[in-house]
Amino acid sequence: MQLSPGSFLSRYDWIIVGAGYTGAVLAERIASQLDRKVLIVDRRDHIAGNAHDRPGAHGILVHKYGPHIFHTNSDKVWTYLSQFTGWRPYEHRVLGSIDGRLVPIPFNLDSLEALFAPAEAASLAGLLVDTYGLEKNVPILKMRESGGRLKDLADFIYAKVFENYTLKQWSLRPEELDASVSARVPVRISRDGRYFQDVHQAMPDAGYTKMFERILDHPNIAIATGTDYKSVAGQADRIVFTGPIDEFFDYQFGPLPYRSLRFEVFEKDVAEAQPVGTVNYPNDHAYTRITEFKHLTGQQAPGTVLVEEYPQAHAPGANEPYYPIPTPGTAELLKPYQAAARSLEGKVWFAGRLGDYAYYNMDQACARALALFEKQIAHAR
Numbered sequence: 001m002q003l004s005p006g007s008f009l010s011r012y013d014w015i016i017v018g019a020g021y022t023g024a025v026l027a028e029r030i031a032s033q034l035d036r037k038v039l040i041v042d043r044r045d046h047i048a049g050n051a052h053d054r055p056g057a058h059g060i061l062v063h064k065y066g067p068h069i070f071h072t073n074s075d076k077v078w079t080y081l082s083q084f085t086g087w088r089p090y091e092h093r094v095l096g097s098i099d100g101r102l103v104p105i106p107f108n109l110d111s112l113e114a115l116f117a118p119a120e121a122a123s124l125a126g127l128l129v130d131t132y133g134l135e136k137n138v139p140i141l142k143m144r145e146s147g148g149r150l151k152d153l154a155d156f157i158y159a160k161v162f163e164n165y166t167l168k169q170w171s172l173r174p175e176e177l178d179a180s181v182s183a184r185v186p187v188r189i190s191r192d193g194r195y196f197q198d199v200h201q202a203m204p205d206a207g208y209t210k211m212f213e214r215i216l217d218h219p220n221i222a223i224a225t226g227t228d229y230k231s232v233a234g235q236a237d238r239i240v241f242t243g244p245i246d247e248f249f250d251y252q253f254g255p256l257p258y259r260s261l262r263f264e265v266f267e268k269d270v271a272e273a274q275p276v277g278t279v280n281y282p283n284d285h286a287y288t289r290i291t292e293f294k295h296l297t298g299q300q301a302p303g304t305v306l307v308e309e310y311p312q313a314h315a316p317g318a319n320e321p322y323y324p325i326p327t328p329g330t331a332e333l334l335k336p337y338q339a340a341a342r343s344l345e346g347k348v349w350f351a352g353r354l355g356d357y358a359y360y361n362m363d364q365a366c367a368r369a370l371a372l373f374e375k376q377i378a379h380a381r
């Protein structure tokens, strides 16, 4: 049930702050499994959090907060979400614009062949296979620890694919970030041109927002969009908070660093503007990548809609805190907030990308919510 602002019932059993994956999944679990009344609020004027999509030009679904591609190795998450959506099989492909060519990203044996003369490419491919084995994924920072020709190749890939892209994306060098960040896009000793290798890769067949409408369609759930937590804080004894943990505590231990983005959505009067869903521009332009939504949604239309992503510094209140910045330093800054969260145990639960201050994919946010429900919230009645 969608409420108009200010028309809340006086009391709920639970208030859930944030209607993204974390909040919506927990609202659904509490409403359906515990039979408790839930008020879910989001200060944005819509549900689905960062996964929100809505029709743009030609009816093409546009992801308001940047392209979201669903992929998971978790059968549990897949089965859970499949209650609320059908799926369109979709394997995301990314090309990188490097030295005037479009080559597969993650960098693989085909990328090697596109950028080196045939004999050199064959010799380097042999070296990679002999060193790491066929079908292996190698983090670039690991590969740079090698010596000789392999180190030269690693330095080449680092310079062409990783260094400038990471500087643009994070304003940090790859080695200043947690190693898990660059390991997300490894060097592939194979010809697998898919961006992800997860068992389940698909898009919700009617879009993310429709899937969220179904997740939240329960008589025990009231939805109030355009509503900040502060205006409903006293209306339940139990709260799940999926907004920024530093904001909840009024930044008393200092603001946590986030990276923000600006999205530039534009149309083109052609049926297809680029050969794959996303083209990365590591070394040119102020944007990092361009995504053409049609590839993701499978929609047919005479025109097309694309988005450029411009990374930028986050300023609280001025733009959105999109990515927690994973460095050893930020892990330290988080600790006092985690201690403050523990002091509210049994009353307020923090979870999600902003509540946990963790760089989650959608499936990880969903898995975290399901685990939090099973391990803690189900026993908090």
Ligand SMILES: Cc1cc2nc3c(=O)[nH]c(=O)nc-3n(C[C@H](O)[C@H](O)[C@H](O)COP(=O)(O)OP(=O)(O)OC[C@H]3O[C@@H](n4cnc5c(N)ncnc54)[C@H](O)[C@@H]3O)c2cc1C
Residues within 6 Å of the ligand: 017, 018, 019, 020, 021, 022, 023, 041, 042, 043, 044, 048, 049, 050, 051, 065, 066, 067, 068, 069, 070, 071, 227, 228, 229, 230, 242, 243, 244, 261, 322, 323, 351, 352, 353, 354, 360, 361, 362, 363, 365
């Ligand atoms: C550009 C970009 C691309 C991404 N692409 C992918 C992808 O391809 N695949 C993938 O798996 N993941 C992707 N992700 C990650 C994905 O967005 C997150 O995993 C997911 O959004 C996490 O869900 P959440 O519920 O934790 O947070 P969110 O979706 O951010 O939801 C939190 C909600 O809380 C609300 N809120 C915060 N504070 C308050 C308050 N005080 N009062 C009321 N409401 C509040 C916010 O408005 C927000 O809607 C991407 C992220 C970004 C930024």
